[in-house]
Amino acid sequence: MSQQQYFHQGSACALPIDNVDTDQIIPKQFLTGISRDGFGAALFYDWRYLDDGAPNPDFVLNQPQFQGVSILVAGHNFGCGSSREHAPWALAQFGFKVVVASSFADIFYRNCINNKLLPAQVSTTDLKRLTAVCEQRAEAIKVDLEQQQLVLSNGEAIPFSIASSDRDQLLDDCDFIGVAEQHLDAIDRYENDRATTVPWFMPLSFTV
Amino acid sequence: MGMTLYEKIYDQHQVAQLNDSTDLLYIDFHFIHEVTSPQAFAGLKQAGRTVRNPVATLATMDHNISTQNRRIDGAGEVSQQQLTALQKHCREFQIPLIDITHRDQGIVHVIGPEQGITQPGMTIVCGDSHTSTHGAFGALAFGIGTSEVEHVLATQTLPQQRAKNMKVQIDGQLPMGVTAKDVILAVIGRIGTAGGSGYVVEYCGSAIESMDMEERMTVCNMTIEMGAKAGLIAPDEVTFSYLQGRPRAPSGDQWQRALARWKTLKSDADAVFDKTVHIDASSIRPQITWGTSPEQVMAVTERVPDPANFPATEQQRSVAKALEYMGLTPGSLLQDYPVDVVFIGSCTNSRLVDLRQAAAVVKGGRVAPHVRALVVPGSAQVKREAEAEGLADVFRAAGFEWREPGCSMCLAMNDDIVPAGKRCVSTSNRNFEGRQGRLARTHLASPAVAASAAIHGYLSTNPLVSGEGLI
Numbered sequence: 182m183s184q185q186q187y188f189h190q191g192s193a194c195a196l197p198i199d200n201v202d203t204d205q206i207i208p209k210q211f212l213t214g215i216s217r218d219g220f221g222a223a224l225f226y227d228w229r230y231l232d233d234g235a236p237n238p239d240f241v242l243n244q245p246q247f248q249g250v251s252i253l254v255a256g257h258n259f260g261c262g263s264s265r266e267h268a269p270w271a272l273a274q275f276g277f278k279v280v281v282a283s284s285f286a287d288i289f290y291r292n293c294i295n296n297k298l299l300p301a302q303v304s305t306t307d308l309k310r311l312t313a314v315c316e317q318r319a320e321a322i323k324v325d326l327e328q329q330q331l332v333l334s335n336g337e338a339i340p341f342s343i344a345s346s347d348r349d350q351l352l353d354d355c356d357f358i359g360v361a362e363q364h365l366d367a368i369d370r371y372e373n374d375r376a377t378t379v380p381w382f383m384p385l386s387f388t389v
Numbered sequence: 390m391g392m393t394l395y396e397k398i399y400d401q402h403q404v405a406q407l408n409d410s411t412d413l414l415y416i417d418f419h420f421i422h423e424v425t426s427p428q429a430f431a432g433l434k435q436a437g438r439t440v441r442n443p444v445a446t447l448a449t450m451d452h453n454i455s456t457q458n459r460r461i462d463g464a465g466e467v468s469q470q471q472l473t474a475l476q477k478h479c480r481e482f483q484i485p486l487i488d489i490t491h492r493d494q495g496i497v498h499v500i501g502p503e504q505g506i507t508q509p510g511m512t513i514v515c516g517d518s519h520t521s522t523h524g525a526f527g528a529l530a531f532g533i534g535t536s537e538v539e540h541v542l543a544t545q546t547l548p549q550q551r552a553k554n555m556k557v558q559i560d561g562q563l564p565m566g567v568t569a570k571d572v573i574l575a576v577i578g579r580i581g582t583a584g585g586s587g588y589v590v591e592y593c594g595s596a597i598e599s600m601d602m603e604e605r606m607t608v609c610n611m612t613i614e615m616g617a618k619a620g621l622i623a624p625d626e627v628t629f630s631y632l633q634g635r636p637r638a639p640s641g642d643q644w645q646r647a648l649a650r651w652k653t654l655k656s657d658a659d660a661v662f663d664k665t666v667h668i669d670a671s672s673i674r675p676q677i678t679w680g681t682s683p684e685q686v687m688a689v690t691e692r693v694p695d696p697a698n699f700p701a702t703e704q705q706r707s708v709a710k711a712l713e714y715m716g717l718t719p720g721s722l723l724q725d726y727p728v729d730v731v732f733i734g735s736c737t738n739s740r741l742v743d744l745r746q747a748a749a750v751v752k753g754g755r756v757a758p759h760v761r762a763l764v765v766p767g768s769a770q771v772k773r774e775a776e777a778e779g780l781a782d783v784f785r786a787a788g789f790e791w792r793e794p795g796c797s798m799c800l801a802m803n804d805d806i807v808p809a810g811k812r813c814v815s816t817s818n819r820n821f822e823g824r825q826g827r828l829a830r831t832h833l834a835s836p837a838v839a840a841s842a843a844i845h846g847y848l849s850t851n852p853l854v855s856g857e858g859l860i
C-alpha cells in the first residue's frame with residue numbers, strides 16, 4: 182500500500198447521461214486561452230448556467246446537497262468527441278478527483294491519466310446501483326486504487342478496472358516525458374535506421 | 390499468423406517497451422494548431438526542454454481564425470492572442486508555420502494530405518481528434534491531448550498500448566447520389582458512438598476501393614465519431630497517384646523506393662480481426678442526423694424516431710432529450726422543418742470533390758430567402774481550384790457566402806455561429822449540443838443534401854429522389 186490508504190476520499194454526485202462529450206464538459210468559447218488554468222468555473226457551462234449567466238438551479242452541481250463533491254458518477258462513453266485536454270483540466274480544477282463511468286472515450290481517458298484524474302470503469306449494473314445511491318444525496322466514497330474498488334458509506338465495495346500501467350502513472354510522481362527520455366539512445370538509433378529505411382520520411386529542411 | 394495493417398505499422402514504429410502493455414512508438418509527423426498547443430509549449434519551457442525534431446512538425450492556424458478575411462485580428466482579440474502565441478512559439482522552436490496569410494493555409498487535415506506530407510505507413514498525430522482523416526492514406530493517425538503534444542514535441546515519441554482490430558468491409562455499388570459522407574454516417578449509425586472504442590478500424594471492400602482519396606478522407610475523418618482510435622485504408626494505386634508530384638511527396642529514386650515499400654502495407658489475407666462488420670453499399674441511402682450524437686442518424690426519407698420504440702429506458706430518455714433539444718416531433722418527416730442555416734465546410738467535407746457535389750445540386754438554383762448559406766473551403770488551394778473551375782461562381786450566384794478557409798461553423802470558435810434555436814444543415818462531423826452555438830440545432834449530412842436543403846429551404850428533400858446532384 183502506498184503512503185496513504187486511499188487514492189481519494191470524498192463525496193459523489195451523479196450525472197446519469199450517456200455519451201457526454203467534451204464540448205459539454207467545456208464548451209469551445211473557453212478554449213481561447215493559452216494557460217492551463219481557469220477552466221473550473223466553465224465546467225459543464227451550458228448545463229450549469231442559464232442564458233443570463235445565473236446558475237441553473239436544476240443542474241446537479243448547483244444543488245446545495247452536492248456542494249463540495251469530488252467524485253462524478255457519469256454514464257456510458259463519457260468524454261467522447263474532441264481531444265481537448267481542457268475537459269480533464271476543467272473537471273480537476275472544479276475539484277473532481279475521480280470520474281466513474283461504464284466506459285470512457287479513449288482520448289479523454291488518456292488525458293485523465295496524464296492529469297492524475299482517475300477514470301474508474303465499472304460494470305453497467307454497478308453503475309446503475311451507484312447512480313441510484315448518489316442521485317438524492319452526496320454519497321461518501323473511499324477510492325481504493327490498490328484494490329481497485331469504491332467503498333460506499335455502508336461498507337459495500339464496488340470494483341472498478343484500470344490498467345496496471347495507468348494505475349502506476351496515477352500513483353507515481355515521475356514525469357511522463359522523463360520516462361521516454363530514459364530511452365533517448367533507442368530513439369536516436371531508431372532515427373538513424375530510418376534515415377536508410379524510409380529516408381523520404383525525414384525532411385532535412387522544411388521551409389514554408 | 391498474418392498481421393493487420395495496423396499491427397504492421399505499429400511494429401515498424403516501436404522504439405522501446407515501457408512495461409507489459411505499453412510501448413514507446415516513434416511519431417513520424419506531428420501537426421499542431423493554435424488551440425491545443427500553447428500549454429504544451431509552456432510546459433516544454435517550464436521543464437527546460439526543446440523540440441526534438443522541428444521539421445517533423447507543421448503548425449497551422451485554422452480553428453480560431455476569421456473566415457471573412459485573412460487578418461490575424463480578424464476574429465477578435467482573444468483569438469489573436471492564441472495566434473500570436475503560435476507564431477512566437479514556432480519562431481522560438483523553429484517549427485515551420487503555415488501562417489494565416491500563407492498561400493497554402495487551411496484546415497490542418499486538409500493541408501497535410503494536400504501538401505503530400507501524409508504518406509502511407511507513417512505515424513501521424515495532432516492535438517485534434519479528427520487526425521483520423523490521415524488514415525485514408527494507410528497512415529496510423531490519431532488525435533492526442535495537450536500533454537501528449539508536449540511529449541511528442543520533446544521526444545518525437547508517444548507511449549502507446551496496442552488497440553484491437555476491426556474490419557469494416559463495404560462491398561457493392563453505392564446508389565446514385567449516395568456519397569462517402571452517407572457511407573460513414575450509415576456506418577456510425579450501425580456501430581454506434583462507442584462501438585469503435587479500443588479499436589483501430591480498417592475499411593475495405595469494393596465500395597471503398599472505388600472511392601477517390603478525398604472521399605476516403607471523409608470516411609476516415611469521422612471514424613473518431615464511433616470512438617475508434619484511428620481509421621485506416623490500405624494504400625493502392627489511387628493513393629499513389631494522388632501523392633505523386635505533391636510538394637512533400639518523395640520524388641525521383643526515392644519515389645520508386647517509397648512505392649515498393651508502400652505496396653507491402655496491407656493486412657495479410659490470414660490476418661485476424663477482433664471484429665468484422667459487413668455492409669452492402671447498395672443498401673445505403675442519403676443520410677441525415679436527427680439527434681445530438683452522430684449515431685442518431687437515418688435516411689433522409691425516414692421518419693423521426695419515437696422514443697417509445699426504443700427498448701431500454703436509458704435509450705428512451707436520451708432519444709427524448711435529443712428530440713427536445715432538436716425541436717423535432719416523433720414520427721414527423723424532416724422535410725416539413727424549415728432550415729435557417731446551411732454550412733458546407735469542415736475537415737469532413739470541404740475538399741474539391743465535396744464542393745463539386747454541392748455545386749452540382751445548387752447549379753441554377755437560388756438559396757431560399759429565409760436561409761443563410763455559406764461555403765467555407767478547406768484550404769486556400771481548394772479555394773483557388775474551386776474558383777478556377779467556376780464552382781465559386783455557382784455558389785455566389787445562388788446566394789451562398791463564399792469564405793476564406795478555416796474551421797468556421799464546424800465548431801463556431803470564431804464569429805460563424807448558428808444562433809440559439811436555429812436549425813442548421815451542416816457537412817461537418819459533430820451534432821453535439823451547442824457545438825455550432827449555444828442551443829443551435831445541427832443536422833449532419835453530405836454536401837449534396839446540405840446544398841439541397843439550402844435551395845429548398847427545408848430539411849432534406851432527397852437529392853436521390855428529386856434527381857438532383859446526379860454526378
Ligand code: SF4
Pocket residue numbers: 451452496497498517519735736737795796799800817818
Ligand atoms: S473542421 Fe471542425 S472537426 Fe475539423 S479540425 Fe476544424 S474544428 Fe475540428
